[in-house]
Amino acid sequence: MMAFEVFVNGKKVCTAGVRKPDLMDAMLWLTAEPRELSFRLSGLIHQTDDSSEIVNWLKRSLEIGDELTIRVIESEIVDDPLPRRQILYSCSFCLRNTLEVEKFISGKGVRICNVCVTDFLKITENGGEQDTTDEVSAEDRCSFCAKPRVEVAAMFSGNDRRICDCCLARCQKGVFGDARRNGKVRPIHDDD
Numbered sequence: 479m480m481a482f483e484v485f486v487n488g489k490k491v492c493t494a495g496v497r498k499p500d501l502m503d504a505m506l507w508l509t510a511e512p513r514e515l516s517f518r519l520s521g522l523i524h525q526t527d528d529s530s531e532i533v534n535w536l537k538r539s540l541e542i543g544d545e546l547t548i549r550v551i552e553s554e555i556v557d558d559p560l561p562r563r564q565i566l567y568s569c570s571f572c573l574r575n576t577l578e579v580e581k582f583i584s585g586k587g588v589r590i591c592n593v594c595v596t597d598f599l600k601i602t603e604n605g606g607e608q609d610t611t612d613e614v615s616a617e618d619r620c621s622f623c624a625k626p627r628v629e630v631a632a633m634f635s636g637n638d639r640r641i642c643d644c645c646l647a648r649c650q651k652g653v654f655g656d657a658r659r660n661g662k663v664r665p666i667h668d669d670d
């Protein structure tokens with residue numbers, strides 16, 4: 479495939495190439511104020527689901543006097559693009575992140591992981607109705623549905639967030655009901 483071999487001050491920094499139908503572009507970027515001079519080698523990579531994703535092979539700032547060379551070559555071996563920035567979510571209750579759990583269920587400004595759902599459900603199965611780590615008082619509200627403690631059968635809390643037994647049951651459906659493809663985060667809707 480056709481590829482770009484990039485050198486900065488004579489030193490090779492990257493070899494990048496794309497296959498049909500992907501594309502690649504090299505951009506030299508200069509802003510006057512604040513002064514910023516940088517070089518970026520990026521591309522548009524076709525995904526299996528028919529979407530395209532922007533990736534970068536190289537992003538680096540340049541100084542006055544730097545010499546940038548791009549040689550166009552034919553090569554079957556090229557560098558992988560830089561890893562895409564992964565968005566890390568974390569559970570509002572236990573603070574475990576995307577890399578540590580399988581799934582999240584999210585409400586408005588609150589998110590719970592599959593581990594917490596399982597842990598809290600275990601407590602209800604054992605007949606427990608009390609909170610977990612923090613104190614839950616009568617006026618405390620579920621962070622998902624906003625119902626106060628007095629209106630629900632059980633409420634669980636962690637990290638100053640709370641979830642009632644009804645929301646937990648809905649999360650259970652989300653986590654175990656239909657393990658829907660890669661959807662790591664499923665929003666809770668009121669008509670769920």
Ligand SMILES: [Zn+2]
Pocket residue numbers: 569570571572573574590591592593594595
């Ligand atoms: Zn959690």
Ligand SMILES: [Zn+2]
Pocket residue numbers: 620621622623624625641642643644645646
């Ligand atoms: Zn609730």
